[in-house]
Amino acid sequence: MKTNRKSVAVDYLVFVAPVLLLFSVFFLFPFFMGGLYSLTNWDGVRPNLNFVGFDNYLSLLTDSDYLSIFTFTVGFVLLNVLLTLFSGFLLALVLEQGSRSNRVLRILFFLPNILSPLVAGFVWTFMFNSVLPNVGQVLNWPLQDIRLLADPATAFGALVGVSFWQSLGYVMIIYVAGLNTLDKSVLESVMLEGAGAWTRIRFIVLPLIMPAITVNLFWLLSQSFRLFDLNLALTGGGPGKSTTAMALDIYRDGFARNQMGSGSAKAMVLFLLVFVVTLVQLRITKSREVSQ
Amino acid sequence: MKRFVRATLLGIAAFVVLLPVLIALMNSFKPLGRILADVLELPTSLRLESYFHVIEAGNYGLGFLNTFMITVFAVGLSLLGAAMVAFHLARRATAFADGLLILFSISMLVPFQTIMLPLVKVGSLLHVTDSLPGLILVMIPLFSPFAILTYHGFVKSIPRELDEAAEIDGASRFRLFFTIIAPMMSPVTSSLVVIYTLWSWNDFALPLVFLSSAGNRTVTLVTFVYYSSQNMRWDFILAALGLAAIPVILFYVLMQRFIIRGVTDGALKG
Numbered sequence: 001m002k003t004n005r006k007s008v009a010v011d012y013l014v015f016v017a018p019v020l021l022l023f024s025v026f027f028l029f030p031f032f033m034g035g036l037y038s039l040t041n042w043d044g045v046r047p048n049l050n051f052v053g054f055d056n057y058l059s060l061l062t063d064s065d066y067l068s069i070f071t072f073t074v075g076f077v078l079l080n081v082l083l084t085l086f087s088g089f090l091l092a093l094v095l096e097q098g099s100r101s102n103r104v105l106r107i108l109f110f111l112p113n114i115l116s117p118l119v120a121g122f123v124w125t126f127m128f129n130s131v132l133p134n135v136g137q138v139l140n141w142p143l144q145d146i147r148l149l150a151d152p153a154t155a156f157g158a159l160v161g162v163s164f165w166q167s168l169g170y171v172m173i174i175y176v177a178g179l180n181t182l183d184k185s186v187l188e189s190v191m192l193e194g195a196g197a198w199t200r201i202r203f204i205v206l207p208l209i210m211p212a213i214t215v216n217l218f219w220l221l222s223q224s225f226r227l228f229d230l231n232l233a234l235t236g237g238g239p240g241k242s243t244t245a246m247a248l249d250i251y252r253d254g255f256a257r258n259q260m261g262s263g264s265a266k267a268m269v270l271f272l273l274v275f276v277v278t279l280v281q282l283r284i285t286k287s288r289e290v291s292q
Numbered sequence: 293m294k295r296f297v298r299a300t301l302l303g304i305a306a307f308v309v310l311l312p313v314l315i316a317l318m319n320s321f322k323p324l325g326r327i328l329a330d331v332l333e334l335p336t337s338l339r340l341e342s343y344f345h346v347i348e349a350g351n352y353g354l355g356f357l358n359t360f361m362i363t364v365f366a367v368g369l370s371l372l373g374a375a376m377v378a379f380h381l382a383r384r385a386t387a388f389a390d391g392l393l394i395l396f397s398i399s400m401l402v403p404f405q406t407i408m409l410p411l412v413k414v415g416s417l418l419h420v421t422d423s424l425p426g427l428i429l430v431m432i433p434l435f436s437p438f439a440i441l442t443y444h445g446f447v448k449s450i451p452r453e454l455d456e457a458a459e460i461d462g463a464s465r466f467r468l469f470f471t472i473i474a475p476m477m478s479p480v481t482s483s484l485v486v487i488y489t490l491w492s493w494n495d496f497a498l499p500l501v502f503l504s505s506a507g508n509r510t511v512t513l514v515t516f517v518y519y520s521s522q523n524m525r526w527d528f529i530l531a532a533l534g535l536a537a538i539p540v541i542l543f544y545v546l547m548q549r550f551i552i553r554g555v556t557d558g559a560l561k562g
Binding site (some may be wrong): 174 | 302308330377379380401402403405407408411432493495517526528543552556
């Protein structure tokens, strides 16, 4: 095949340039501008701005609001990831076989995942604020005064719960695909040698479905750190700022509080956090993948 | 017996999972008085008054039209662009081509909120904010990377001899792509189309910060704005949520095979 320089350039121009141009203008450029803004005290509106070095980053360290937002986000991520990763696996073990009823159940469990988190958040707000008290009233159970979204601790639980409700089906589907690739004869032979259920799962199933765990952990981590739509819909970050996650806080800095500088610094912190955590996770779980 | 118990328990679990959606939909057909009196009471008729009211008051007609146009163009152009990029990068396989592929992959690790604030500034500088074509232009680079990776893996499995045979016959790379490679990609494309349609239809953060005038709102934005404007009018709110959710649920029911296949293929092969 003749590949002279000119035809290579033409091919790049035809095949790659259109997407790459848009990618540069609407992704790479904003990304670097964000890094630049984070070093200024710009309010995002007026034309005057000063470079302040790393002041925005340093002041985050002593900003008690930000520290609680950071702690909330990390807590949400940890709880949500562990809960879903574990429960999804159990559900997948139960629904693994390809019988007709299992297929229908898998489709039902996956359904919450296709709703937009915004709509899911509003539906659950109705459940928490209206359905629960009403059911209490009608059945005369003491549920009337429970306002799950009005208390920081239960609002946190509600966010984890709804997020769990939306992610469980996804995680389960990935595990089922992983389990289906298992060589069943291996399991049968260790069963014949008298291995119990736990031994089989711990030493045979888990190592062999590590690719599915890698995918699920990666997906759950990136989803949880990006909590935004659901946050806005379900709690609006409240009561107070108690359930504000990092992404919502960045949005408010930029569009409600006119703090482009500090909002951009927070945006970079969020990026670094997601980037480092997911890369470390990929390294760890990938290294444990074994080939069958 | 054991099987029966297991099936019953799972059936109950699945019902509980669907319960919030079912209760919300059920109450969307009831007048406010009946919702407040007893949320668990079944509606006596398929009462659509709240729906008619909300379609009018929330401007859902325009919302659906906007979302539909955005979805058709954003999904179509993203996948076309991604397929072309993937084909070229997979066939070049030079350090530069691999570097670009890594760049696209890394971009998927960047949360949208990291670029959100400057993206809006860049958009208004280029006069593309608050316009649907502008929104589509911004969606393409955000949507493409996942499809680029998926297509890239697929193109590597297509033998190069095919390219060479086409070139000996005098076909340009452009023609080779459109007449031979793109049709071969269609199984991947069909999965990506359904997944991307869902992404685009449910997209909220980008339209929220990028579109401002009422005439440009998408379904999620219309729902957000309408919900925020109503206080305790659950009859209207639930109809609004129904309008937002029912098309997605119908799409899921029709396409679930593709959606579930697309999710697992993309995830486990990527």
